[in-house]
Amino acid sequence: MTTVSSLITTLVDQAIQKNMIDASDRIYSRNQVLGLMEETEFNEAAPKLEADIPTLLEKLADIAVDKGIIENLLDAREILTAKIMNVFLSKPSEVNRIFYEKYKASPEQATDFFYQLSKDSNYIQTKRIAKNIHFKADTKYGELDITINLSKPEKDPEQIKREKEMKQDSSYPKCLLCAENEGYVGRIGHPARSNHRVIHVPLEEEDWFLQYSPYVYYNEHSIVFSKEHRPMKITKEAFERITAFTEKFPHYFIGSNADLPIVGGSILSHDHYQAGHYTFAMTNAAEEFNFTLDNYSDVKASVVKWPLSVIRLRHPEREKLVDAANDILIKWRQYSDLDANIVAFTDDTPHNTITPIARRRGNEFELDLVLRNNRTSEEHPMGIFHPHEDVHHIKKENIGLIEVMGLAVLPPRLKDELATIEQFLLGKQVNVADYHQDWVQEIQEKHPLIDSNNVTSILEEELGNKFARVLEDAGVYKTDESGRKAFKRFISFVNQV
Template sequence: MIYEDIEGLVHAALQKGLITSADQVYARNQLMHLLKLKAFPEQLDRVSEASIPDLLDKLVDNAIANNVIADVFDEKEMLAANMMNCFVARPSVIQGEFACMYDQSPEAATDYFYELSKNSNYIQMNRIRKNIHFKADTVYGEMDITINLSKPEKDPEQIKRERELKQTVAYPKCMLCVENEGYAGRTGYPARANHRIIPVDLMGEQWFFQYSPYVYYNEHCIVLAAQHRDMKIDKTAFQRLMQFTSKFPHYFIGSNADLPIVGGSILSHDHYQGGRYEFAMTKAEAAFSFTLNPFPEVSAAVLHWPLSVIRLRSVDADQVADAADYILQTWRHYSDEQANVAAFTGDTPHNTITPIARMRHGKHELDLVLRNNRTSEEHPLGIFHPHADVQHIKKENIGLIEVMGLAVLPARLKDELQVIENFLLGGELQDVADYHQEWAQQLKEAYGTLKKDEEAKTIMKKELAKKFSRVLEDAGVFKEKCAFERFIAVLNKEA
């Protein structure tokens, strides 16, 4: 069977355009080497027909059965990535093809690269399909809810190996560094042999474009600095974002904030995230417009959104960048005791911005989400962070993706929510996790005992989206219009 699976993988790679017929013998021999096979039959009765991910799984299982690798998570990942690397062209070839496609259109270039990233199994679509994803209406529009099941659990042997590992290897410095391209992986560090990146010039500096291996939305991409350096939100960052959307006008791009609590999971490497997807925040209407006196060419509005967002628009990217920088510098030093906003504790800064850029109707559009990471005795995880009463649903940082209206929720909720549904259908409260019981009782009081599974599932989706809206409301710095107006008054007064 292994020979049939090898030939099946070669044929699948040929069908997906990863290789040509001239590459078949070479690719087969490379796979044989990785699987420690000395020869290949002259003739096969059949060729396995399956998807690339399924064929990889079969070949990995065979390698375990024949003691080629141990049945350990990282060894399986490294073998699968190395097998796919037999079919993926070198970076120079892919970059050249991307450039040729870009000459046709930016869409053609990203379509080519996205398909390559999926076909090479760098984006592991089989795993991503395990995620639970749905949309639900809220007062702020249709939110996206994802329960993240795509990240595989590490087996006990893998965990043991990582604990026993004595050597500290600082290469690559982090999972966003350019040195990840083609890196075979090691215990405790992911395999990236089949990973490729595309150089992009932004503001005269080399950056790189890639896709996220765990895409949370369509064409979820990462744009990373060539240099390993900390995240930084400044005027140049705004300019880079808009230059990227000028080069790829069918994509949005945004940045996590550059401070702990309100920033993303990786603050040690300057990077942005983008893609081809319309979030609820993108569709948000203006709650009210206002004039930004120093920048009459730029339209400004506060969005009807749970977080505190200013949307800037103009045909002139430089004007938008200047206006955004002016707002950022004012916000960095802005305090409002009535709104519980303090810019500093001693010399420690608290105010920053999560920016998102896009092209719309021929204009540059830049959303500035005001963030503050101060903590208090009442809210030790953050005053403008999910509060204790919603942490049973979402306790993690509210990063760029959540800011835009896509909840990335922990895998534990898959089973926990099912138990709550059972409770609504007449089950026992004691079966519900302790931290969900108050919420479950509130739902029972609101809806009574339900009779149909589908009704329980519909209610659960609706109520989960409401909880996520509350999570985002907690992260909003200005809870009332008058608080926003006080900040706007300072913007125009200081001008």
């Protein structure tokens, strides 16, 4: 039988090996965890185990449930395990001091340190993330990333019931992105953050912070958020901040969700961006054609060969880039083109906005401005430039920043549904969901010779093509001839005085 002493001994050793604590902290750390586990005895001779930190934490939570220390609820377990890991973490001031010591050597060394710490401390849920299905699919727009998200644990009925019973009208922290989450113990319905640390990253004389996403979708998937709890806005100041960030961290891209419903992200109430050390398909997308901005003739401007409508700007001086981007934003906010189904306002309700992405390209700053419109219609009640109904069997949620760049985050149901489709394509008697029937028929017509050797690769390829279609739906200017003509009409409008 695995004992608490063995689990704690192994956990403390792991923390020492990962440089979270010094060997001289062993007894103190052990006693702190013993206290959280309500144990008064410890067996010095308890054998060490072969297990990683997430597994050790799961086993300690199991014991805590058996002893009645906590209820067997997801939030209660996570509150306990975050408290345990907090024992091995330095105070925020010390984490920030080490970060900026390493930053003196290079920004990459600093982020490497913080990313590793966020994983080692189990803030980044590495064991759960490993459950995700991930592959690349070759499409006419390059290799798109396909992820079936299996990492976020589903809440059981008892957890949901308790959340409703214990629902508190608490305004602290105001939201999941507020700086006040750092070290927050958590409660039923609000995630545990005892083991959460953030880095102070001032941007344009404002207090901003860097943290990593607990459920990273790509390498070093980070969140950069304002100290002030305020709504997201795409403005000139946003362009200034994201380009300033790439000046501080030239190895990272950074981008923002749009600031309107339907085309925006899931959290519009708190000003924030997403960043990371990853190259998306859109980053590598070719320039379809170049054009000149009359008022910014030294800024390189092009339209990107991509299913969404992307203007790419490049210049060595970020101030000039920001001015050019802001001019395009102002023009786009007010632009309508009925022939292209683009209407800027319905009464006083705005529809046009931009999803911006900044990165460094050698000694130049680069901004991608993705034109967005959130108008709905009777035919497309979820959005004219939103995944249309015929692709909802794959994806019907908002197309946010991550998807815009070419990474599909698809729902967990697809894991089993795709396995069933594979069996069906191999001639097995299985029931394919009604909403997949048309797609499966298309696959059979397109690939008459399907066998066990190629069925998986064919299905992955077709899933990639379907995601490309999702992105095409979200593009305000389609990639055909009439769409490109309409795009050029907007560029002409930008160049009008």
